[in-house]
Amino acid sequence: MPVAPPPPRSLPLTALRAFEAAARLGGFAAAAAELGVTPGAVTAQVKALEETLGAALFERQSKGVRLTALGAAAAGGMTEAFDALARAEAVLRGRAAPQVVHVATLPAVAQLWLSPRLPALRAAAPEISVSITALEAPPNLKRAPYDLSLFPAETGGQLVAADAILPVCAPALAARLKRPQDLADLPCLSDASWAEDWPRWLAAAGVAMQARGPVFSLYALAVEEAVNGAGVLMGHAPLVAGHLADGRLVAPFALALPLAAGLRLWSARPLAKGSAAARVAAFLAARPGAAV
Amino acid sequence: MPVAPPPPRSLPLTALRAFEAAARLGGFAAAAAELGVTPGAVTAQVKALEETLGAALFERQSKGVRLTALGAAAAGGMTEAFDALARAEAVLRGRAAPQVVHVATLPAVAQLWLSPRLPALRAAAPEISVSITALEAPPNLKRAPYDLSLFPAETGGQLVAADAILPVCAPALAARLKRPQDLADLPCLSDASWAEDWPRWLAAAGVAMQARGPVFSLYALAVEEAVNGAGVLMGHAPLVAGHLADGRLVAPFALALPLAAGLRLWSARPLAKGSAAARVAAFLAARPGAAV
DNA sequence: ATCCTGGTTTAGATTTTCTGACCCTAGTTT
């Protein structure tokens, strides 16, 4: 019955946020990734929270963690609360800078698809300032401060560009490629995050071979190398359209394998008619099939 | 159109909380008090937030601040979000320590009314641990982590003890007090936060005089001094009932002036039937009129 | 005139929070 000397402070917001993310994503590592900190930081936050509560929120298991009954009871409300906070934050951001549109997309899309379209967008709506963030994976739009998100997916959002894969190379190299089998003689460039492209296409082409060649972690770099004649790249139609159009790259084979996952555009919230984000979205979605 | 190097981080939670409190309470000083920090800290938080947003949230005026259109647009959502967060936090706290009940009350009530009742409560429910925090003003129950709040008020909550004021003093002094007019000859003890008590009672008693005497900032101290014979204290019936019952203090005059504001009990949320908080509330409310 | 209220500013201290490098465990792979 102590007349508690330190008036009970409210729990630290950072720790609550870490707990919420870990609960929602099912692990500290995933939470750390979402919050943009190291896993150790999340561990520490959750541990501190558990200590001030005097009760465990997660059961530690050999592989990952699992919510305790207490954690599970609290998680839902926390998620709701932080969702509400993110919404309020979006209102704040949107009203404070109504002419700024934040777009999240893959690095490859940013450089090879979005970037070439920006001059036209700037010309069409000079008062809008588009800020692009390259991410390896789609952000959680309920939380991350982006207005638009542009990622490959099979469903959801709005289709902005269909995708198909086809081998492309510098014109000088094309002469040596009569049949798909000839690929065995040349380096096959590929991107680390699209490792499945070559096997897929080769299977569709009916060729029993393994593609060998340098692997890049940045697709735009692979494209550059292909232009330089370093080998044959498995091209994604929307991303190499410009290079094909101006002849820096050519497609030695007719087969373009359509992919189920096209480039799709999501908006964080329903777009207010006439808002800058709505106009950018409309601009990007204008010509779903077209090359630039 | 920069490929923004630092992925836009979400706004700092602390700053948002400071903004929300300032918006809701209408000033930085009030916000600082609620958050338990200095006004300078709130100024800094809000300023930092305004800088990262690139827009003002408050108009600074000679006397206080006023929300800008932007601030007003964001305030509602922020308040909702932090309310939701506080609710989630309460769930967490409640489930983590279901047998702990946090009570907020005036220092005087804590020492003179609540404290004497605790032994009986402990006897009746030994498994419940009551933690008492003394506050000068009622907390915002939607936010502060208290289960119960016990403060004088005219309406609201549940009446737990009616209040009335009456002069009290040590028995030795009472002999010198035949009529209210005799008060002029003795020091009139009073509490800083109840400065109106003496004038009110004297007016009701029909005496035209000003009470003179030492002023205390802690009512319990004034009571102690009265017991020691230092003068006549304007007693609050529920708070001096124990001393009157055991004779350490006596009431030299018959007039006890009833006050509209009685001691009232609020709960932060509807009390779950059978919960520790509900049981404590029931115990405290058991005998609204009775002395201890 | 002087006080009072409410906000602002600054330097410096304190506390929080994060990283980086390492350890640990239990599955999985080789």
Add this chain to the structure above:
DNA sequence: AAACTAGGGTCAGAAAATCTAAACCAGGAT
């Protein structure tokens, strides 16, 4: 069985955030 991998935990130190104290300012009230 040995090596890997995935996911956490720990620790010291560093970095960043946050806070306080104390002094300052402006305008209205006494």
